[in-house]
Amino acid sequence: MLQQFGFTQYESQVYQSLITVDQPLDATGIVKSSTVPRSKVYEVLHRLIEKGMILETTVEKKRLYTALPIEATIKKLKTEFESNLEVLRNTQIKKTPSDDRVWTLKDNQSIQSMLNELIQLAQHSIYISGWADDLTTYLPLLESKYQAGIDVSIHVVGKLSTSIPAVSTLIPDSNAILERSRILIVDKQEILFAGIEDSKWQAIRTQSNPLVKFFTEFFYHDVALTEITQKYKDTIMEDGDIRNVLLKLRY
Template identity: 25%
Template sequence: MAGDDGLTDALVALGFSQYESRAYVGLLGGEYGLTAYALWKRTGVPQPKIYEALRKLVERGVAIQVGTRPQRFAPRQVDEVLEQLQQDFDSRVEEAKRTAAKALSGGEGADAYAEVLRGSRGKDAVLTDAAHLINDAGERLYISGWAEDLAELKDTIVSAQERGVQLVILVFGRGKFDVRGAAVYRHTTTSHVLYRSHRNRHIGVVADGRRAVWGVAFDGEEWTSLRFEDRRLLGLLRQFIRHDIYVQKIYNHLQPEMEEAFGIGLEKLVELDKPLSEFVQGERTARSAG
């Protein structure tokens, strides 16, 4: 690929190591999904270093693993990588400004944490982001998603459980998903009813209350996600998962009564323009007529 040396040097100037830069440029110029061996042959990066370079590229989010037997790797688009680097740089500058303001003002009223949002596109990238968070978790994980998608993360989730991480998992859809020793909840209110709004799929992961991934597939196909460390967004996603679990626990205990009031799958709950008093009055009228 023309300009390889120039791009390699540019990436080094942006904080990549020489080996990381050469490995990324090698991925760009090769066929989709190169093995570490093929990339070593292509780039000349010393064989003991090629695996470390690939690991760093995946951690940076500029490459993704697209195969397991054997492991194969593919690059993110250059425009996406450069935009991510720009966002990271801007975030660090903003954090430096806040830190400087705090130091100059004696620390009164300044935020002490970074507000960082990063994006990913494509299911493989979203699953990779989720897997990194699960691998890094040391205490507690909240996970929400569809059974078929969580199945692709099962080995990573089981590894977290085996090293003592507490797991709270909410499973959507009709597929089977379970992890021995974990608190796994089924989203039973929608397991037998598919509404148009449920064509969207999602994966949510909150790790140790410090980092999170929220991925959504609109119409089940176009996956995109956000990775963040902002405590306000972390709390919002965690509470979203917990609230859904609360509803499922109530539903499992009071299913006949709730379905009588709100229908199979509780579809009447989405009628937000209809106050609760109308539901109550309607049920009273129906019982009287019966």
């Protein structure tokens, strides 16, 4: 119950044993209902008392315990979480020189959060490529950056409605097999590239100048290829050699 909030398994078991009964319990009752070993129960109770998660009283020389009510617990945990977030937000980040190491990152939510942060940090330019249903998440921020004078260029697979003028739209052939990916290039100094491997999102992030140049050229490759294909699609598809080459490309 409480482990996802940073409590130990025993702490969670003791709290659950107390919150699910309508009367206070002594240590013996808690041991029976929580299955926490007797040798550990007093230590766990002490920690929960210190954390304000349970109340204690003494009746006829017997110590009894009861849990902080659920709604009070929720409010307490929420307040502490928001307070910790504020401390984290206000942490002074050290200025570091350009980092040409290649960092890897897993988990789609973490990748999305990192992408959002990099967009926030952009001061001059943003080049971003991805699928329409994915880019929609970042569209308000991208439009805000564009309104602030940042150069924003988008390459999108699928239709995307936006006030940003520099949008290259690829409407894929129904028979095409496209791999989902994300490319973000910020201020021509840092890139984040994400793709799916074994059904899971994985990403790299780097300020390595050669890789930044490579992915910038890759971005413009996609833009140019999209514009050429859309404009001369009928002519291209009639030429077997050109068509075969195009089918070997990323999309």
